[in-house]
Amino acid sequence: MDYTITALPGDGIGPEVVAEAIKVLHAVGARYGHTFTIREALIGGIAIDQTGTALPEATVAACQDCDAVLLGAVGGPKWDDPNAKVRPEQGLLGIRKALGLYANLRPVTLHPLLLDASPLRPERLVDVDLLVVRELTGGIYFGEKRREQDAQGEWASDLCVYTQAEVERIVRLAAGLARQRHGHLTLVDKANVLETSRLWRSIATRIMREEFSDLQYDWMLVDACAMHLLRRPSDFDVIVTENMFGDILTDEASMLAGSMGMLPSASLGSGKMGLYEPIHGSAPDIAGQGKANPLATILSTALLLRYSLGLEQEARAVEAAVSAVLEAGIVTGDIARGEQRAHSTVEVGSAVASRI
Numbered sequence: 001m002d003y004t005i006t007a008l009p010g011d012g013i014g015p016e017v018v019a020e021a022i023k024v025l026h027a028v029g030a031r032y033g034h035t036f037t038i039r040e041a042l043i044g045g046i047a048i049d050q051t052g053t054a055l056p057e058a059t060v061a062a063c064q065d066c067d068a069v070l071l072g073a074v075g076g077p078k079w080d081d082p083n084a085k086v087r088p089e090q091g092l093l094g095i096r097k098a099l100g101l102y103a104n105l106r107p108v109t110l111h112p113l114l115l116d117a118s119p120l121r122p123e124r125l126v127d128v129d130l131l132v133v134r135e136l137t138g139g140i141y142f143g144e145k146r147r148e149q150d151a152q153g154e155w156a157s158d159l160c161v162y163t164q165a166e167v168e169r170i171v172r173l174a175a176g177l178a179r180q181r182h183g184h185l186t187l188v189d190k191a192n193v194l195e196t197s198r199l200w201r202s203i204a205t206r207i208m209r210e211e212f213s214d215l216q217y218d219w220m221l222v223d224a225c226a227m228h229l230l231r232r233p234s235d236f237d238v239i240v241t242e243n244m245f246g247d248i249l250t251d252e253a254s255m256l257a258g259s260m261g262m263l264p265s266a267s268l269g270s271g272k273m274g275l276y277e278p279i280h281g282s283a284p285d286i287a288g289q290g291k292a293n294p295l296a297t298i299l300s301t302a303l304l305l306r307y308s309l310g311l312e313q314e315a316r317a318v319e320a321a322v323s324a325v326l327e328a329g330i331v332t333g334d335i336a337r338g339e340q341r342a343h344s345t346v347e348v349g350s351a352v353a354s355r356i
């Protein structure tokens, strides 16, 4: 089959890791008889530099006319002025919204060989296999923003809004995924303080009671969850949570997997179309040095093959090749241990591609 993928490399290490993921996609194509046509488009800081906006219309059009989108990362110190009107991150938020990608799936698993790459004690990490389902197009990220000046000085506000429909669709999606996994859903919120969280909790409780009574369901306050993720991470199956809590908890959860460079993600909407990206950012501290771990982006292409293209066998081939590369000790510096040499981004990507 022929597939068209829009690649949005973005900034910093984005282009470095996306190049390796594309290399792996072509290896999958060669092995299984598919053609992946890759169309590159601009997003983020590079788009600001070249067009004045973080999300050019041509990029939205390209993403609307393809089978799936593969994204690297956006942002960096060059565009970090807090008073700037145009910011790279607007491109990322804009494309998620424009494509209606309301569900961000962030699976967290730990390869046994990376047990001591994590800062946590190995015995805490045995059997870690959890999925964070992050709501992606609502909440405080998208509410009205204000920055004003009055007689007392400056003030600012970010409004957090969730509608019943937004909560219902993400809870149903997360519960459906829990049913296919270990049957346990945890809603993470801040219902002791926030009205939006109380809305989430009442809607989720009703849906779970009426439609998913075969599942185990509980809830947890987000501050406690941050602690339990480190204390007893293997007790979690599926976590469903709002946009900002999901963002923060998954950076924390990446430490269970050994590195930010290991966590992939899939952003999905109501159809097959999806956007796939590592959870990490543009890592300006290591950009341009060949040090970035490309595995999170490569594992994101496995999710792309699985969810948008329905190619389960090919997705598993990518995941197996990643495991084989870890077993061969071909790893970047962020997860290298003991005597292991820190390999370059390109070496790791090529090693995965050659094992497809």
Ligand SMILES: NC(=O)c1ccc[n+]([C@@H]2O[C@H](COP(=O)([O-])OP(=O)(O)OC[C@H]3O[C@@H](n4cnc5c(N)ncnc54)[C@H](O)[C@@H]3O)[C@@H](O)[C@H]2O)c1
Pocket (backbone or CB within 6 Å): 013, 017, 072, 073, 074, 075, 076, 077, 089, 092, 259, 260, 261, 262, 277, 278, 279, 280, 281, 282, 283, 284, 285, 286, 291, 292, 293, 294, 296, 334
């Ligand atoms: N999806 C995205 O595009 C995305 C996500 C997060 C942050 N950002 C942006 O990225 C910029 C930098 O943010 P930050 O430094 O807070 O977060 P970051 O995720 O870019 O980096 C955090 C730390 O993790 C390391 N790291 C990240 N990815 C790695 C990889 N693949 N291999 C090895 N090490 C890796 C970095 O070197 C750094 O030390 C900001 O402009 C931010 O807005 C973008």
Ligand SMILES: CC(C)[C@H](C(=O)O)[C@@H](O)C(=O)O
Pocket (backbone or CB within 6 Å): 075, 089, 092, 093, 247, 279, 281
């Ligand atoms: C860069 C930023 C807007 C983004 C987010 O907060 O969603 C990032 O942190 C992520 O996790 O994808």
Ligand SMILES: [Mg+2]
Pocket (backbone or CB within 6 Å): 247, 248, 251, 279
């Ligand atoms: Mg984040």
